[in-house]
Structures are given as structure tokens and as C-alpha cells.
Amino acid sequence: MTNPTAAMLVIGDEILSGRTRDANMHHLAGCLTEAGIDLKEVRIVSDDRDAIIAAVKALSETYEQVFTSGGIGPTHDDITADCIAAAFGAGIGVRDDARAILQAHYDRQGLEFNEARMRMARIPDGATLIENPVSAAPGFTIANVHVMAGVPSVFQAMVASVLPTLTGGEPLTSATVRIDRGEGDIAGPLTALAAELPEVSFGSYPFIRDGRYGANIVVRGTPAAAVEAAVERLCALFPEAIR
Amino acid sequence: MTNPTAAMLVIGDEILSGRTRDANMHHLAGCLTEAGIDLKEVRIVSDDRDAIIAAVKALSETYEQVFTSGGIGPTHDDITADCIAAAFGAGIGVRDDARAILQAHYDRQGLEFNEARMRMARIPDGATLIENPVSAAPGFTIANVHVMAGVPSVFQAMVASVLPTLTGGEPLTSATVRIDRGEGDIAGPLTALAAELPEVSFGSYPFIRDGRYGANIVVRGTPAAAVEAAVERLCALFPEAIR
Numbered sequence: 001m002t003n004p005t006a007a008m009l010v011i012g013d014e015i016l017s018g019r020t021r022d023a024n025m026h027h028l029a030g031c032l033t034e035a036g037i038d039l040k041e042v043r044i045v046s047d048d049r050d051a052i053i054a055a056v057k058a059l060s061e062t063y064e065q066v067f068t069s070g071g072i073g074p075t076h077d078d079i080t081a082d083c084i085a086a087a088f089g090a091g092i093g094v095r096d097d098a099r100a101i102l103q104a105h106y107d108r109q110g111l112e113f114n115e116a117r118m119r120m121a122r123i124p125d126g127a128t129l130i131e132n133p134v135s136a137a138p139g140f141t142i143a144n145v146h147v148m149a150g151v152p153s154v155f156q157a158m159v160a161s162v163l164p165t166l167t168g169g170e171p172l173t174s175a176t177v178r179i180d181r182g183e184g185d186i187a188g189p190l191t192a193l194a195a196e197l198p199e200v201s202f203g204s205y206p207f208i209r210d211g212r213y214g215a216n217i218v219v220r221g222t223p224a225a226a227v228e229a230a231v232e233r234l235c236a237l238f239p240e241a242i243r
Numbered sequence: 244m245t246n247p248t249a250a251m252l253v254i255g256d257e258i259l260s261g262r263t264r265d266a267n268m269h270h271l272a273g274c275l276t277e278a279g280i281d282l283k284e285v286r287i288v289s290d291d292r293d294a295i296i297a298a299v300k301a302l303s304e305t306y307e308q309v310f311t312s313g314g315i316g317p318t319h320d321d322i323t324a325d326c327i328a329a330a331f332g333a334g335i336g337v338r339d340d341a342r343a344i345l346q347a348h349y350d351r352q353g354l355e356f357n358e359a360r361m362r363m364a365r366i367p368d369g370a371t372l373i374e375n376p377v378s379a380a381p382g383f384t385i386a387n388v389h390v391m392a393g394v395p396s397v398f399q400a401m402v403a404s405v406l407p408t409l410t411g412g413e414p415l416t417s418a419t420v421r422i423d424r425g426e427g428d429i430a431g432p433l434t435a436l437a438a439e440l441p442e443v444s445f446g447s448y449p450f451i452r453d454g455r456y457g458a459n460i461v462v463r464g465t466p467a468a469a470v471e472a473a474v475e476r477l478c479a480l481f482p483e484a485i486r
Contacts, residue, residue, distance in 0.1 A: 018272030203255070
């Protein structure tokens with residue numbers, strides 16, 4: 001596999017407290033799979049300066065692309081931009097182009113462009129802006145880190161702005177086969193098949209439904225023909241398999 | 244805040260590929276908040292030996308409790324137990340008590356206790372078993388790491404087994420106030436209030452609904468009376484606030 005690698009950093013307390021269930025990670029994961037970029041790791045940290053800086057550094061050094069969500073709004077708990085700047089040793093201040101975008105937005109809406117909103121024009125030195133067609137306040141890219149908002153509609157719009165600028169790999173094809181048998185019965189033949197077909201990967205995701213055991217076997221790889229051939233072998237091994 | 248700290252490690256490709264949306268993290272986050280244990284970080288890694296070992300070591304050294312989900316079944320991609328053993332430099336092999344639990348389970352079900360299923364009796368040396376009332380195959384605790392299954396019903400049952408054995412702190416009280424104004428209008432007064440009331444934390448979670456801006460302000464802290472007092476102050480600042 002030579003697809004580019006990526007990681008995501010989710011910043012904010014709301015998922016860690018159980019208050020909300022993640023949506024952005026799920027969205028990005030699907031987009032990256034389509035784009036042929038391998039999401040290898042996700043970290044979720046709270047609104048804590050040291051934790052954010054340490055995670056950004058570690059992920060930025062390890063993976064080719066890093067996507068962050070959350071913490072770039074106008075309130076006191078929005079500290080992401082400052083932390084990203086610190087992680088890269090970059091200065092940060094209000095930038096003219098970002099301020100102009102916000103000024104125009106608030107003028108159109110008849111809202112005051114106050115000090116709190118001005119915080120959203122603070123951009124680390126050397127970053128490029130990420131367009132926000134939903135609520136104007138831009139995200140930014142610095143080095144290999146793409147810094148985006150946490151509000152799902154804004155996050156999704158920013159992902160749509162950023163992804164076309166990245167070089168993806170071959171989209172991974174995947175196919176799912178459901179087998180209504182305990183994983184323990186599937187494991188032996190599946191292990192042998194996986195060893196025989198190293199060009200695809202087999203993931204086994206067990207479930208219990210109405211008190212009965214089964215597993216979804218997900219076959220992933222490129223090209224699509226290799227995945228299809230693997231699925232046919234799998235179905236031949238397990239006559240009860242349902243595609 | 245002197246509550247114990249915790250982290251979670253989710254192991255497996257299914258969330259990273261976008262195939263499934265997380266459920267276990269959301270469940271654990273809620274349980275820990277109730278128990279007065281602060282979930283500070285979550286990491287999601289793929290079925291990759293080096294990634295799992297590195298994450299387990301880092302989280303185990305940093306936080307008081309670590310909870311893992313996934314990768315303890317019978318198939319070839321279930322490598323969690325071996326990785327945890329390696330992270331702690333512990334041996335691993337089939338353990339008599341775990342084998343007896345599984346043997347009894349498969350005898351009851353009339354299923355063959357085959358080599359693949361025997362893998363689930365492999366437990367790192369020095370670990371204690373975590374009961375699995377759903378599908379028998381036990382989880383285990385070694386040092387401060389609690390290793391649990393990825394199937395949500397099993398994960399939840401194991402969390403219920405483990406949590407009463409841990410010492411929690413004071414459950415954090417939280418209250419949510421909805422303010423139908425842009426975060427930029429809320430930020431100034433909110434920042435001042437947050438500075439005045441350091442005993443509670445204020446999180447601001449903006450949303451856009453039907454094209455209109457608003458934010459949920461979540462007040463968290465102990466004791467409950469401090470949270471209540473902070474909510475009253477917040478509602479006095481923003482007459483449109485909805486509790």
C-alpha cells in the first residue's frame with residue numbers, strides 16, 4: 001500500500017464528556033477512504049493547551065496529512081489556533097485577508113465585528129486559509145496540518161475545500177460479506193484465506209443479533225478485481241455467506 | 244479537580260475506514276462522567292501491532308486508567324492481547340480459568356471449542372479476568388489497562404463489570420443553556436464570567452440551525468450548587484437563554 005497516510009485530531013470536551021457523539025470523524029473517515037488517503041489514527045483531546053500541542057506535533061511528524069476539528073471559534077475555550085502556532089514555533093496575529101472576509105460577512109449580516117469575533121482572524125504566520133462558505137470564519141493549513149471548525153456543517157464544507165488540493169492514492173475498494181456463524185467457526189478458514197491472498201485485507205467484525213452470532217467480513221484492497229476475486233473465494237468457503 | 248484520569252484506546256479498522264460510527268467511546272464517556280472519572284484522551288488505531296503497543300504504553304504511563312476496545316476475538320486480525328502483553332513485557336499463553344469458562348460456554352451451546360476459539364483463552368501473565376456475561380470470552384485487566392471486546396453489547400457488559408472495581412471521584416454536574424445568538428456576541432460576556440467563576444468550566448458549542456446561529460453553553464463542575472449558581476449568572480447575562 002502506497003496511499004498517503006493521514007491522522008485526525010478532534011479538539012474539545014464534548015465527546016470526551018459523553019455529551020455528544022462524534023460526527024466529524026465519521027464524515028472525514030468516509031471522505032478519505034474515497035480519496036485514497038489512509039486514515040491511520042485519530043486522537044481526541046480536551047481543550048488543554050499542552051495536550052493539543054503534544055498531539056499536533058506527534059501526528060504531524062508521523063503522518064503525511066493531519067486534519068483537526070474544533071476550537072477555532074470566538075470564545076475563551078477556542079485555543080486551537082494558538083496551540084497550532086506554538087506547535088510549529090510560528091507567530092500568530094490578526095491577518096488582513098481573514099479580517100476582510102469576516103468584516104464583509106458581519107457587514108452583510110448587520111452584526112457587530114467585535115473583539116471576540118476578531119479572534120477568528122488570528123492565523124499563524126505562514127498558513128494558508130481554508131474557505132468557509134457556511135459561516136465565513138476561515139480555517140487554515142500550516143505545513144501538513146489542516147485546521148477546521150467543529151460545527152459539523154462547517155467542518156464538512158472545509159473538508160470539501162481542502163481535499164481537492166491533496167494528492168490521493170487509489171481509492172480502496174471494499175466489499176462486505178455477512179456470515180451468520182460464530183466468529184470461532186469462521187476464523188480458521190478465514191486465516192488461511194488471508195494468508196493466501198496478501199493483496200487484500202480481511203477484517204472480521206462480529207455481531208450478536210437476536211441472540212445469534214455472526215460476523216461481517218470486510219474485504220479491502222486495490223484493484224477492485226482483487227477484492228471481487230477474494231469475495232468469491234470467501235463465498236465458496238462459506239455457503240451461508242450473504243453479499 | 245482531583246478526579247482520577249482515564250484514556251480510551253479503540254483498536255480496529257472499522258471506524259478509521261468510515262465503515263461504522265463509534266458507539267463504544269460514546270458509551271464509556273457517559274459511564275466515566277457518571278463515575279467521576281475524567282476521560283482525558285481517546286486514541287483510535289488500526290489493527291497494527293506497533294501502533295497498538297506504542298499507544299498502550301503512552302496512555303498507560305500518562306493516565307490512571309486505560310480502557311481498550313476491540314481485537315480480542317478468535318480471528319487473525321485479533322492481536323490486542325498479544326500487543327498488550329508485549330507493551331508490558333509480560334508472557335502470554337492459554338490460561339486454565341479462561342479456557343474453563345470458554346469450554347463450559349461452548350459445551351452449553353453444542354459448539355466445537357476449536358483452535359481459533361482457544362485463542363480467546365490466551366491471557367497475559369499477571370492479568371485478572373473481566374467477566375463477559377454476553378458471550379463468555381473474558382476481557383482482562385493488566386496493570387492499569389482494562390482490555391475489552393469491540394462488540395458493543397459485550398463492551399458494555401464488560402464496562403459494567405469493571406467500573407465498580409475502580410475508585411471514582413465526585414460525579415461532575417453539568418447543565419446546558421441554549422442561547423440563540425451568534426457565539427461572537429456571547430464570547431465577551433462569557434469570557435468575563437468564566438474568569439470570575441474558576442470553580443466551574445464553561446464550554447461553548449456553536450450550532451447553525453435553520454440558517455440561524457446559536458450556541459449551547461455547557462457548565463460543568465462540582466459541587467452541583469456551584470453549577471446551579473453559574474447557570475443563574477449566565478441566564479442573567481443573556482435574557483434569551485433557554486435552560
